[in-house]
Amino acid sequence: EVQKHSVHTLVFRSLKRTHDMFVADNAKPIPLDEESHKVKMAVKLRTEYGSVLHMPTLKENLREKGGPNTGDPYGHKQFSGNQGQELDYMITGTHPYPSGPGVALTADTKVQRMPSESAAQSLAVALPASQSRLDANRTAAGVGDIYRHAGISERSQPPGMSVAMVEAGGNKNSALMAKKAPTMPKPQWHPPWKLYRVISGHLGWVRCIAVEPGNQWFVTGSADRTIKIWDLASGKLKLSLTGHISTVRGVIVSARSPYLFSCGEDKQVKCWDLEYNKVIRHYHGHLSAVYGLDLHPTIDVLVTCSRDSTARIWDVRTKASVHTLSGHTNAVATVKCQAAEPQIITGSHDTTIRLWDLVAGKTRVTLTNHKKSVRAVVLHPRHYTFASGSPDNIKQWKFPDGNFIQNLSGHNAIINTLAVNSDGVLVSGADNGTMHLWDWRTGYNFQRVHAAVQPGSLDSESGIFACVFDQSESRLLTAEADKTIKVYKEDDTATEETHPVSWKPEIIKRKRF
Numbered sequence: 001e002v003q004k005h006s007v008h009t010l011v012f013r014s015l016k017r018t019h020d021m022f023v024a025d026n027a028k029p030i031p032l033d034e035e036s037h038k039v040k041m042a043v044k045l046r047t048e049y050g051s052v053l054h055m056p057t058l059k060e061n062l063r064e065k066g067g068p069n070t071g072d073p074y075g076h077k078q079f080s081g082n083q084g085q086e087l088d089y090m091i092t093g094t095h096p097y098p099s100g101p102g103v104a105l106t107a108d109t110k111v112q113r114m115p116s117e118s119a120a121q122s123l124a125v126a127l128p129a130s131q132s133r134l135d136a137n138r139t140a141a142g143v144g145d146i147y148r149h150a151g152i153s154e155r156s157q158p159p160g161m162s163v164a165m166v167e168a169g170g171n172k173n174s175a176l177m178a179k180k181a182p183t184m185p186k187p188q189w190h191p192p193w194k195l196y197r198v199i200s201g202h203l204g205w206v207r208c209i210a211v212e213p214g215n216q217w218f219v220t221g222s223a224d225r226t227i228k229i230w231d232l233a234s235g236k237l238k239l240s241l242t243g244h245i246s247t248v249r250g251v252i253v254s255a256r257s258p259y260l261f262s263c264g265e266d267k268q269v270k271c272w273d274l275e276y277n278k279v280i281r282h283y284h285g286h287l288s289a290v291y292g293l294d295l296h297p298t299i300d301v302l303v304t305c306s307r308d309s310t311a312r313i314w315d316v317r318t319k320a321s322v323h324t325l326s327g328h329t330n331a332v333a334t335v336k337c338q339a340a341e342p343q344i345i346t347g348s349h350d351t352t353i354r355l356w357d358l359v360a361g362k363t364r365v366t367l368t369n370h371k372k373s374v375r376a377v378v379l380h381p382r383h384y385t386f387a388s389g390s391p392d393n394i395k396q397w398k399f400p401d402g403n404f405i406q407n408l409s410g411h412n413a414i415i416n417t418l419a420v421n422s423d424g425v426l427v428s429g430a431d432n433g434t435m436h437l438w439d440w441r442t443g444y445n446f447q448r449v450h451a452a453v454q455p456g457s458l459d460s461e462s463g464i465f466a467c468v469f470d471q472s473e474s475r476l477l478t479a480e481a482d483k484t485i486k487v488y489k490e491d492d493t494a495t496e497e498t499h500p501v502s503w504k505p506e507i508i509k510r511k512r513f
Contacts, residue, residue: 221248433462
């Protein structure tokens with residue numbers, strides 16, 4: 001009959017057996033295998049110092065050591081110089097082998113001796129005639145030499161290091177000096193922006209806004225299901241358009257024809273003829289709410305993006321869906337068009353930005369740097385760059401491949417909208433009602449605005465859903481959650497003396513991701 005033991009006893013018995021099995025080897029160091037150690041050190045030498053192994057590394061008092069090859073236990077051929085002469089030459093700041101496990105420094109390598117004049121002269125004699133003229137005054141390998149020998153251009157040196165010639169004991173000695181870390185350049189001064197008009201009239205959140213190409217009027221879309229057209233100069237209401245059966249999420253006015261395009265949470269995309277103020281075309285195809293739209297600047301193409309995770313390209317005239325851009329795994333929140341490649345840029349709640357090939361209808365590049373939803377994308381009007389906004393950061397990118405430029409950190413909120421003008425003023429508007437203004441080039445945040453909500457609104461109704469500069473770029477319009485449109489302009493009275501840039505040339509700490 002098998003004796004039954006408690007689990008406690010069995011565990012301890014197992015532990016004891018394991019201990020007894022391995023106790024003999026406990027804490028014993030592994031014996032060093034001389035051959036493998038030599039191989040390891042030779043490999044290490046070649047990898048780390050391969051580019052300078054051909055240079056003379058003769059130690060002092062060679063005769064006492066019994067010849068040049070005794071200094072290198074790993075069998076590397078060394079340049080022997082004039083073996084009959086006793087040379088005092090040694091490359092300073094280096095050891096004959098790299099320090100590694102089990103390698104002790106000898107009395108010889110602990111002290112780094114400076115080479116004497118006679119040693120430098122004798123080295124010059126030992127070198128070939130053509131080299132001696134170049135190297136007569138040099139006693140140590142410069143970084144440039146090492147890179148040139150390795151076949152790498154000097155420009156590809158590590159960015160934090162620069163070579164400086166240091167006078168030491170009358171001899172020129174090449175020393176590596178750490179360069180100052182890069183600092184933020186002084187930002188361009190921009191006058192602060194001030195609120196000068198609040199326009200009310202909508203009965204729900206104002207979700208989108210666009211200015212017409214002639215700069216006479218602007219159009220807004222709202223959660224009250226209406227589209228309203230306002231006079232830009234006076235702020236007076238000119239016209240209301242009804243037809244959507246849910247929140248209007250996007251509006252844009254064509255520069256090529258008298259058409260206004262709108263989209264909404266009712267899955268509809270409509271084309272309005274502004275001569276008759278009627279809908280003349282519908283674009284059917286999206287399976288869920290349509291969140292944004294944009295027109296191509298040079299051809300009659302409309303692009304829309306939707307909660308169904310796709311963007312669609314439409315022929316304006318025929319109403320045909322040219323391409324369905326699929327690839328995002330969550331709602332596509334924003335879409336932008338440009339004439340240059342890549343012609344379409346989308347930002348999505350799946351945290352990615354995609355740059356698309358319009359002709360093929362396929363993704364060119366997917367940018368995965370953001371950690372949270374990308375709700376806003378803006379293209380710079382002059383530079384071949386763009387910015388994207390997400391709660392984690394605003395990031396700037398270079399076209400055509402989406403190379404990362406820099407982060408604009410500090411707007412810690414859900415960023416719904418971005419706008420930029422030719423002056424290099426970038427505006428970010430957030431869900432909590434805050435608006436930050438940045439210098440595009442340096443990423444310096446020169447102003448923060450949090451306008452009071454309209455009287456009668458709750459404080460929680462503070463939120464900016466869209467913002468846009470007018471065509472003259474002297475006015476900034478924001479569409480807000482307190483049912484108003486707010487208009488800002490530059491403060492004409494401000495100067496660089498009254499509003500100085502509170503900028504310090506601090507070290508740039510740019511997160512890459």
